[in-house]
Amino acid sequence: MAKYQPVIGLEIHAELKTKTKMFCACKNDPDERHPNVNICPICSGQPGTLPVINEEAVHKVIRVGLAVKSKISEITKWDRKNYFYPDLPKGYQISQYDEPICLGGILNIPGFEKNIKITRVHLEEDTGRLAHFGHIGHSLVDFNRAGVPLMELVTEPDLNSGDEASAFAQELQLLLRYLGVSDADMEKGQMRVEANLSLKVAGEKEFGVKVEIKNLNSFKAVRDAVNYEIKRQTALLESGKKVVQETRGWNETNGETVSQRIKEESHDYRYFPEPDLPPLKINFAVVEEFEKGLPELPADKRKRFKSEYKLTANQIDILIGDEKLAGFFENVVSESLSNIEPDMVEKEKQAIVNLAANYMLSDFLGLLNEASAEVDDTRIGAENFGEWIELIHKGAITSRAAKDILKEMWASGKDPSQIIEEKNLDQIEDAGAIEKIASKVIADNPKAAEDYKKGKETSLQFLVGAVMRESRGTARVEITVDILKKLLK
Numbered sequence: 217m218a219k220y221q222p223v224i225g226l227e228i229h230a231e232l233k234t235k236t237k238m239f240c241a242c243k244n245d246p247d248e249r250h251p252n253v254n255i256c257p258i259c260s261g262q263p264g265t266l267p268v269i270n271e272e273a274v275h276k277v278i279r280v281g282l283a284v285k286s287k288i289s290e291i292t293k294w295d296r297k298n299y300f301y302p303d304l305p306k307g308y309q310i311s312q313y314d315e316p317i318c319l320g321g322i323l324n325i326p327g328f329e330k331n332i333k334i335t336r337v338h339l340e341e342d343t344g345r346l347a348h349f350g351h352i353g354h355s356l357v358d359f360n361r362a363g364v365p366l367m368e369l370v371t372e373p374d375l376n377s378g379d380e381a382s383a384f385a386q387e388l389q390l391l392l393r394y395l396g397v398s399d400a401d402m403e404k405g406q407m408r409v410e411a412n413l414s415l416k417v418a419g420e421k422e423f424g425v426k427v428e429i430k431n432l433n434s435f436k437a438v439r440d441a442v443n444y445e446i447k448r449q450t451a452l453l454e455s456g457k458k459v460v461q462e463t464r465g466w467n468e469t470n471g472e473t474v475s476q477r478i479k480e481e482s483h484d485y486r487y488f489p490e491p492d493l494p495p496l497k498i499n500f501a502v503v504e505e506f507e508k509g510l511p512e513l514p515a516d517k518r519k520r521f522k523s524e525y526k527l528t529a530n531q532i533d534i535l536i537g538d539e540k541l542a543g544f545f546e547n548v549v550s551e552s553l554s555n556i557e558p559d560m561v562e563k564e565k566q567a568i569v570n571l572a573a574n575y576m577l578s579d580f581l582g583l584l585n586e587a588s589a590e591v592d593d594t595r596i597g598a599e600n601f602g603e604w605i606e607l608i609h610k611g612a613i614t615s616r617a618a619k620d621i622l623k624e625m626w627a628s629g630k631d632p633s634q635i636i637e638e639k640n641l642d643q644i645e646d647a648g649a650i651e652k653i654a655s656k657v658i659a660d661n662p663k664a665a666e667d668y669k670k671g672k673e674t675s676l677q678f679l680v681g682a683v684m685r686e687s688r689g690t691a692r693v694e695i696t697v698d699i700l701k702k703l704l705k
Contacts, residue, residue, distance in 0.1 A: 220415040220453060222446045223423050224375035225335075227410040228388060230367045230398045231342060232276050237363040238341040239267030239310060244364050246404055251347075251358035259341075259363030261305030266492050269294075273365035274317065274496070275506065276397040277339045280367060281318030282507050283391055284334055291497055292317045294490035303344035303357055311340035311368075313487045317498070323391070324515055325383045326533070332384055333372040342366040345405075361405075367398070373412070373423070378442035382435045385409050390514045394539055402433050409438050415449050415459070424449070425459040429473055432466055441466040445473050517542065525549070526566060531573050534581075540591040541576075544598055548572050551602025552609075572605050579619060583626050595629030596622075604632040612636075614693065616684050640690075647699065650683070650691050654699045657682040668704055676700060 234244050240258035248254055258265040281288055295313040316338030322331050344362040348355045369388065375381050389400040389407060400407040409432040414424040429445060432438045449459050464473040512520070514536055521532045521542075535542045552568050580601070584591065604621065607613050613621065613636065624635045657679055658665045664682075668675040676697070683696050 219418060220424075220450055221418045222376050222442075223373045223414050223416055224377075224381055224442060225373035225412045226369075226371045226375065226381060226384060227412070228369045228371075228385060229342075229408045229410075230369075230388075230392055230400050231361075231406045232273050232365040232367055233396070233398050234270060234272045234276070234365050236270060236272075238270050238273055238339070238365040240363060242363065245360070246364075246399075246401075246406060248360050251356070251360060253360060255359045255362070259305070260359055261307070267310060267490075269493065269496060270365055273339060274498075275502070276365075276395075277317050277337060277367050278498070278503055279395050279506050279510070280369070280392065280397055281321065281337050282503070282510060283395055283513055284318075284321035284323050284337070284369075286318035286321035286334065286337055288498060288500075288503050289315060289317055289319060290500070291315065291495050293495040294493040295487045296490050297340075298486045299484075301343070302355070303346050303359075303362070305344065305359060305362055309340060309343070310490055310493070312338035315495075323384065323387060325380060325387060326515070326518060327383055328380055330374075330380065332374045335370040335372055337367065337369045340366050340368060373414075378439040378446070381409075381411055381442050382439035385438050386435055387514065390537065394511055394514055402435070405433065408433055411438065411442050411445075413442060413445050413449070415446070415453060424453075425461050427459065427461065427473075428463045430463055430465055430476065437466050437468060440471065441473055444471065448473065525569050525573070527569075527573055531577060534577055535573075538591070541581075544591045544601075545572065545576055547598035548576065548601045548605065551599050552605045554602070555606065568605060568609050571609055572602075575605065575608075575618075575622075576601075579622055583623070594626065596625050600625060600631045607632055607636075611692070614684070614690060617688065617690050620688070639688075647695055650687075650695050651699050651703070653683055653686050653691060654679075654696065654703055657686060658700070658703055665704055676704075 231246065232244075236242060237244050237254075237259055240256050242256050242259055243254045245254055258267060278288055280286075292312065293315045294310055296308045297311045297313070298308045300307055316336045318337035319335075321334035321337065323334060324331050342361050342364040344357050344359040346355050346357055371384070375384060385407075389402075392398040392400045392407075398406060402408070411429045411432065412426050413429065414426045416423050427445060427449070429441050432441055445464070452459055460478075462478050463476045465476050466472075467474050518532055518536050521527055521535065522529075527535075535545050549569055549572050552572055553565060556565065556568070580596075583589075584594070587593075604618065604625065608615065608618050613632075617636075620639075621632050621635050624630065624639075625632060628635075661679060661682060664675045664678050668679070679700050680693065680696055683691050683700070684693075
């Protein structure tokens with residue numbers, strides 16, 4: 217048993233997807249690349265300006281709280297968090313300290329089947345963005361992001377490894393996307409993770425000295441930074457040295473955390489109630505409506521896909537990971553099963569479901585990735601995809617022809633039956649026609665034919681493939697194999 221046990225809590229920030237910023241009417245546009253376009257006297261910290269609360273942002277944080285089973289506060293207030301940094305125009309951040317919107321909650325980490333307790337979910341405003349130009353010795357400030365609504369979720373110290381921390385962040389990102397409250401794109405800085413980590417002696421209750429790792433901007437960085445810090449602190453303690461309470465950053469290139477500053481405590485920020493904003497009373501009639509309107513969340517969809525479709529854990533993870541893909545899959549299955557015989561046995565139905573999942577997660581997903589497209593961008597509708605799956609299941613087309621048909625469906629948006637008719641891709645079951653093709657293939661490949669006669673079974677597969685190519689994938693495989701064996705005797 218290890219002498220030290222890691223104790224990890226996370227603070228995760230996510231920019232909310234709202235029309236305007238948190239306390240002003242400036243546009244909230246994360247894709248704006250021209251600096252200092254979406255700014256005004258309020259979000260740029262000009263004297264004499266007054267903030268106004270963004271109702272949409274409050275509603276979105278409430279929805280997150282309901283999804284993680286938080287208690288929604290009846291009264292919540294705003295506080296000033298004072299610190300000075302070039303990208304903080306007011307010299308303070310409007311945040312929530314002791315009376316956040318959401319208290320408590322829980323989120324399960326899939327794969328670990330571990331419930332992580334949530335301390336709070338609160339709302340604040342984001343800072344601006346610094347751009348460093350080392351070659352000219354200057355740093356410039358872009359205030360487009362300053363004042364954007366920023367949700368912060370804080371967990372209890374219930375995590376014990378980098379893998380758990382990364383998995384929690386991924387599940388939260390998925391939840392935020394299902395709720396439609398944030399795109400949570402880590403590459404764009406829309407979601408950032410900070411890890412608070414300490415080591416305690418195994419079996420004891422007292423935690424060790426806490427170190428914060430700031431601004432982790434990928435799931436890999438979360439995992440690697442936490443695992444590195446566990447090793448670093450363990451080595452210090454085992455050598456008789458002390459861990460210093462500090463803030464550290466993650467150096468991706470060197471694969472190590474680096475000291476940035478001595479860790480601040482809450483009193484260092486000189487929190488006090490925001491004088492320009494009154495306490496906010498939550499309308500619980502609205503909260504009840506939000507609770508009724510919550511979508512099927514990832515954890516619930518995961519359970520349903522397992523019981524209803526009997527897919528593998530990996531298949532479910534990929535489908536659930538993209539809400540649109542999961543919806544498309546369900547529509548395809550519904551279309552594929554809509555014309556089946558009423559007395560079709562469950563085994564046959566499951567075979568169709570498996571076909572839909574396998575082709576969607578291989579060929580179809582491959583086409584999406586190749587084109588960097590979303591499900592909504594494709595010309596292939598669920599009805600046509602379902603018909604295509606039916607044709608494969610019935611043996612009306614071979615797997616080889618199916619791939620060609622799918623590519624044509626992708627390119628043209630035509631239904632599979634039309635493509636089959638236009639390109640003569642119906643499966644050939646006429647033994648005479650297949651024998652004619654097989655005889656030509658044997659004549660063109662005498663060495664492979666001789667090798668098979670000498671006992672080399674792989675040569676038969678080569679000849680079958682040659683027949684498939686010659687017939688453009690339309691020759692029925694079972695008949696082809698029987699005919700080749702007969703001809704090679």
